[in-house]
Amino acid sequence: MTTDYYKKHWDEVEWQDGDYTVTRTTAWSAPGCHDGCGVLYYTKDGKLEKVEGDPKNPFNRGSLCMRCVMMPEVVNNPERLKKPLKRVGERGENKWEEISIDEALDIIEEKVRAIWRDYGPESIAVHIGTGRDNNDVIPRMAYCAFGTPNFSMGYLAGDSCFCPRSASMASTNGDFMIADMSQQFENRYDEKSTEWRCPEVIVNWGCNAVVSNSDNFFGHWIVDCMQRGAKMITIDPGLTWLAARSDYWLRVRPGTDCALAMAMIHVIAEEGLEDKDFVSKWCYGFDELVERCEPWTPERAAEVCWVDADKIREAARMYANANNAAIQWGLKVDQTTNATATANAINALWTITGNVDVPGGNIIIRNAFSQNLSYGYGWHSLSPEVQAKRLGSEFPLMSRAGYSSSAHADSVLKAIETSEPYPIRMVWMSATNPIANMGADAPRLYRALKTVDFVVVHDVSLTPTAVAFADLVIPAAMSPERNSQRCWWVPHRTMKKVCDSGECYSDTNIATLVGRRLKPENWPWEDEVGWINNILSTESDEKIPYRNFEDACKQVWAYPEFQYRKYEKGLLRFDGQPGFNTPTGRIELFNTNMMLWGYDPLPEHKEPSCSPVSNPELAEKYPLVLTTGARSFEFFHSEQRHAHLTSRELHPQPKVEMSVKAAADRGIKEGDWVWIENQRGRCRQIATISLALDDRVVRAEHGWWFPEAEAAEPNLFGVFNSNINNLTPQCENGDTGFGAPYANQLCEIYKCTEENSQDLPSTHVTRKDGYSKEMDETNGDVKVGVVYNG
Amino acid sequence: MANALLIDYEYCTGCHACEVSCKKEKNLARGQWGIKILTDGPRELPDDKWEFNNIPMPTSLCDLCAERLESGKDPSCVHNCPANCMQFGTVEEMSKEVAKKGNRVIFVPVV
Numbered sequence: 001m002t003t004d005y006y007k008k009h010w011d012e013v014e015w016q017d018g019d020y021t022v023t024r025t026t027a028w029s030a031p032g033c034h035d036g037c038g039v040l041y042y043t044k045d046g047k048l049e050k051v052e053g054d055p056k057n058p059f060n061r062g063s064l065c066m067r068c069v070m071m072p073e074v075v076n077n078p079e080r081l082k083k084p085l086k087r088v089g090e091r092g093e094n095k096w097e098e099i100s101i102d103e104a105l106d107i108i109e110e111k112v113r114a115i116w117r118d119y120g121p122e123s124i125a126v127h128i129g130t131g132r133d134n135n136d137v138i139p140r141m142a143y144c145a146f147g148t149p150n151f152s153m154g155y156l157a158g159d160s161c162f163c164p165r166s167a168s169m170a171s172t173n174g175d176f177m178i179a180d181m182s183q184q185f186e187n188r189y190d191e192k193s194t195e196w197r198c199p200e201v202i203v204n205w206g207c208n209a210v211v212s213n214s215d216n217f218f219g220h221w222i223v224d225c226m227q228r229g230a231k232m233i234t235i236d237p238g239l240t241w242l243a244a245r246s247d248y249w250l251r252v253r254p255g256t257d258c259a260l261a262m263a264m265i266h267v268i269a270e271e272g273l274e275d276k277d278f279v280s281k282w283c284y285g286f287d288e289l290v291e292r293c294e295p296w297t298p299e300r301a302a303e304v305c306w307v308d309a310d311k312i313r314e315a316a317r318m319y320a321n322a323n324n325a326a327i328q329w330g331l332k333v334d335q336t337t338n339a340t341a342t343a344n345a346i347n348a349l350w351t352i353t354g355n356v357d358v359p360g361g362n363i364i365i366r367n368a369f370s371q372n373l374s375y376g377y378g379w380h381s382l383s384p385e386v387q388a389k390r391l392g393s394e395f396p397l398m399s400r401a402g403y404s405s406s407a408h409a410d411s412v413l414k415a416i417e418t419s420e421p422y423p424i425r426m427v428w429m430s431a432t433n434p435i436a437n438m439g440a441d442a443p444r445l446y447r448a449l450k451t452v453d454f455v456v457v458h459d460v461s462l463t464p465t466a467v468a469f470a471d472l473v474i475p476a477a478m479s480p481e482r483n484s485q486r487c488w489w490v491p492h493r494t495m496k497k498v499c500d501s502g503e504c505y506s507d508t509n510i511a512t513l514v515g516r517r518l519k520p521e522n523w524p525w526e527d528e529v530g531w532i533n534n535i536l537s538t539e540s541d542e543k544i545p546y547r548n549f550e551d552a553c554k555q556v557w558a559y560p561e562f563q564y565r566k567y568e569k570g571l572l573r574f575d576g577q578p579g580f581n582t583p584t585g586r587i588e589l590f591n592t593n594m595m596l597w598g599y600d601p602l603p604e605h606k607e608p609s610c611s612p613v614s615n616p617e618l619a620e621k622y623p624l625v626l627t628t629g630a631r632s633f634e635f636f637h638s639e640q641r642h643a644h645l646t647s648r649e650l651h652p653q654p655k656v657e658m659s660v661k662a663a664a665d666r667g668i669k670e671g672d673w674v675w676i677e678n679q680r681g682r683c684r685q686i687a688t689i690s691l692a693l694d695d696r697v698v699r700a701e702h703g704w705w706f707p708e709a710e711a712a713e714p715n716l717f718g719v720f721n722s723n724i725n726n727l728t729p730q731c732e733n734g735d736t737g738f739g740a741p742y743a744n745q746l747c748e749i750y751k752c753t754e755e756n757s758q759d760l761p762s763t764h765v766t767r768k769d770g771y772s773k774e775m776d777e778t779n780g781d782v783k784v785g786v787v788y789n790g
Numbered sequence: 791m792a793n794a795l796l797i798d799y800e801y802c803t804g805c806h807a808c809e810v811s812c813k814k815e816k817n818l819a820r821g822q823w824g825i826k827i828l829t830d831g832p833r834e835l836p837d838d839k840w841e842f843n844n845i846p847m848p849t850s851l852c853d854l855c856a857e858r859l860e861s862g863k864d865p866s867c868v869h870n871c872p873a874n875c876m877q878f879g880t881v882e883e884m885s886k887e888v889a890k891k892g893n894r895v896i897f898v899p900v901v
Binding site: 003004005006008017050051052053055060061062063064065066069070072210211218220223224226227239241243244245249633634644646649650690691692 | 800801803804805806807809810811813814815820821831832833834839840841842844861862863864866869870871872873874875
């Protein structure tokens, strides 16, 4: 069947289609996502009418997930903010006055200069959410406009989204590594024109890749590879679609992935399945690793992980025996206090099997055209004295060793609560909604943020976070309203503005406006295009094929050259020698960087603090293991929640998944509203019954708030009513500072009744100062068993 | 010759892209769909495997994007499908295609 329409316009980036103007570009934020797919925007009379996948773009090859397809609904959502707002009532009353951007900038400038004078720039904290077109821009605003070292994600405990894995990879390999699905080649799956070969085996570990699309990895690439013969192993407590299509589904107990990985290493070493040539030439510490994993027989791991020992053995063999195999890992590796060790153990698996930087393995990847734009963008504009004040300096791997490029989110929270080591007087939040989404112990966060003198929220609509805390709200531009460029692995991409929705500001735009007010010497450009031109002309290497935004938009994307086995070719180290960019020049299975900073250089399993094993007394009261945050196709975190959107039509209410037996034992049926409760607090979601879940494990959703409900307190969009983060802790991290137990808690579940639903969590938190009040001085967390009495 | 929609249900992940693409293309109201995903499972099989299949099924509102076809475009569901598990063509073409592997089905919404 002919699709000659797209071929006809193949060499164009903009054309007319009847009344529509069609623009070829890429999309990113909002909707948020970790990917940056190629899109065709259809606009008419300055309004976005339709979006479809760009068949020419090699990243998504014409396809598009529902969140970009439904983008016109969200862009044209009447609930969007169109003018800057200034709070006129009390915080939480939802009373606002529209003001001009100049008035907003006046207020910001006055507050910032007063804080500089009275406290110092470090008393300003700046946050973003995750995976949006501000990963580099907003950090630069923190460092180069406010002069503060305190940029972090919005109270994401333990920085537990990719940061633990990236620190592990940086310290072990000297580089980041990703599963190779040919994404680095413009010709993609064409094996004739590239060296790429389809992985024989793909391991999907701790993320439902086709839903989450995490870490700039388009999850359906796995499906492409399955269609080209790849076999699957899935490691997940839940039966995902990929798990059902896998030769081995290892139904791991939440928080025990490190033990599982160590058992797989044990099997590989015991049976001599390692890549002996690669290990002898390119690894440091193989014998020490094997010795450390020696006690971790599959039988021992079976007891810890609740996975059949033979399945562990067989999966390890299948992975190790494959000619080439790729591991696509995800967030659940990070969301345990044992994140660093878990990531090191999984990194060791692809290393000892020789799946390093080979076709269809795990490849070493850097940002296209040497753009060094990330959380550290602009950091070097700060003096060493100011840099040293970054919160989280008590964790040397993060601070002194430089393996973190943000402040430690839990430490920012503690500074707000205690004014130690100094007070936080101002918080700026761009596209982050922490009390609805990423902030663990949301009630604790609510109390803390209420005490901050000055809060600015930059978002597309009013959120619970904006209503509860903001003194100023700046409307954010959505993806088709942004001129931008994207730096995240490959390819390099541009985003072109095609429409406007009132007075909305992209991150690039607002950062420039704020920067030119406060430190004009750091902001020599006048607008977002000026900034992008500066990046393309002075902050990219000479191989980038365009040097200004206008030219970049004609090309939309550009792929840098890619080579496999860079370690053999002297392409990784600064001295140009073969080897990896580590102290030993090898991949450090025995991690000398970790050792230098006083940490265990080898992986080891640690039991989650709240588990049936570590805390049987607590488990008597709360017998179910709780994991949280599994992704849905319909939402990116707390986005797309407005009731009239197609996302809510498909997914109207929050869901908690439990086994047939777990539900029956509690008299719970499919579709019942249930309370999920533990020693910290409770929330309500709708029970959904699974035939595939372990009877001892439940999975609850995150990110829920109800824009259709009353915005003002005490209801606050119902944000605490279904918030699973009423049950998760802040300030419980691994010894590296990385990792937090979002995905391994305990809970009990019972049916909602009229009688037990009188005291709703939102009222309980906003009016009765409820949940997580009594702090344990020894660890800064809530005292176990004393809090919930609602 | 009528046109047909081929679904390879071995690879449909149930991602809703087809449903929403159709809804946007046809500007359908809440509660209305031109294609709807039907799901069977997950259900355990005797051999420790799992039955878990999705099939996007065209509804009576589907005209296989006649308007798009006229301008040389493919149906919007096929166009955006992230799993590349949908194909479109004449009944004759799809009849040949469907026999190339298992777990496939063809729909002929209109003749």
